[in-house]
Amino acid sequence: MSAAEGSEDGLPPLREVIAAHGLAAKKSLGQHFLLDLNLTRRIARAAGDIGSQDVIEIGPGPGGLTRALLMEGARRIIAVERDDRAAAALAEVQAAYPGKLELVQADALEVDEADHISGPARIVANLPYNISTALLLKWLSIEPWPAWLMSMTLMFQKEVAERIVAAPGSKAYGRLSVISQWRCEAFIAFDVGARAFTPPPKVVSSIVHMTPRAMTGDDPTLRSVERVTAAAFGQRRKMLRASLKQVFADPEGACASAGIAPTERAERLDVPAFLALARLLDAGAG
Numbered sequence: 420m421s422a423a424e425g426s427e428d429g430l431p432p433l434r435e436v437i438a439a440h441g442l443a444a445k446k447s448l449g450q451h452f453l454l455d456l457n458l459t460r461r462i463a464r465a466a467g468d469i470g471s472q473d474v475i476e477i478g479p480g481p482g483g484l485t486r487a488l489l490m491e492g493a494r495r496i497i498a499v500e501r502d503d504r505a506a507a508a509l510a511e512v513q514a515a516y517p518g519k520l521e522l523v524q525a526d527a528l529e530v531d532e533a534d535h536i537s538g539p540a541r542i543v544a545n546l547p548y549n550i551s552t553a554l555l556l557k558w559l560s561i562e563p564w565p566a567w568l569m570s571m572t573l574m575f576q577k578e579v580a581e582r583i584v585a586a587p588g589s590k591a592y593g594r595l596s597v598i599s600q601w602r603c604e605a606f607i608a609f610d611v612g613a614r615a616f617t618p619p620p621k622v623v624s625s626i627v628h629m630t631p632r633a634m635t636g637d638d639p640t641l642r643s644v645e646r647v648t649a650a651a652f653g654q655r656r657k658m659l660r661a662s663l664k665q666v667f668a669d670p671e672g673a674c675a676s677a678g679i680a681p682t683e684r685a686e687r688l689d690v691p692a693f694l695a696l697a698r699l700l701d702a703g704a705g
């Protein structure tokens with residue numbers, strides 16, 4: 420055990436917690452635990468103001484990141500965990516921090532976070548990779564946007580993190596980039612090597628920090644952004660005049676109205692261009 424895996428909070432070291440509660444990692448639940456307190460505290464610090472706003476943590480597992488968040492001054496954590504085996508380990512954290520940790524035993528894809536928070540909240544999580552993009556798209560779909568959401572500080576596979584922040588013209592640029600960058604300012608805070616996890620995943624991971632942008636009366640509806648990006652990137656090698664046939668009766672006319680060359684391809688269009696097309700759909704040009 421390294422010094423960083425010690426128990427500065429008076430609770431047992433995480434390796435002991437995992438052994439005592441039989442929390443052997445389950446692949447089906449995307450379990451890759453972080454045991455290094457230096458790292459989990461760094462993630463907690465990247466989240467911003469957690470001392471005056473609620474934190475929603477997805478998948479606390481044995482509680483490493485949860486404990487780091489509490490050590491960094493989290494006011495109140497709502498932790499959503501699907502693995503019932505984690506409850507006993509988390510009960511020890513609840514006892515050490517009375518009133519600060521609420522455990523919601525549920526599938527995070529099904530939970531309505533608004534039912535559990537007491538006001539504005541930040542999402543912080545070392546996400547299960549099998550559902551990480553589904554969870555992100557769920558949060559990016561909060562309506563009205565951004566409602567209670569103050570920020571998201573999330574661990575993804577590096578490849579997914581790169582898709583989130585990708586610029587037009589790059590290979591990683593796609594639907595996830597457009598929807599993420601429309602809704603949020605997003606940046607990769609730092610990378611985390613596979614060896615930081617127990618058991619190690621096959622790939623490098625990255626922490627992405629995302630802050631919601633305010634929507635204005637000029638912003639299109641989410642539904643139209645989803646439709647336009649699905650059509651354009653569903654056939655990303657095709658020119659827009661072909662790929663947009665799925666959503667516009669007159670794709671060339673739509674491109675002209677949006678100030679886009681109909682011979683352009685999806686991967687080269689910037690976010691404002693997609694928003695211009697989505698606004699046309701909202702205006703009934705479909």
Ligand SMILES: C[S@@+](CC[C@H](N)C(=O)[O-])C[C@H]1O[C@@H](n2cnc3c(N)ncnc32)[C@H](O)[C@@H]1O
Nearest residue numbers: 448451452453478479480501502526527545547
């Ligand atoms: C990558 S592990 C992170 C564990 C812990 N937070 C850490 O950093 O060591 C992902 C966690 O998400 C949980 N999980 C997986 N699928 C879930 C779901 N659908 N809803 C809620 N939690 C889920 C797993 O049981 C696991 O505890």
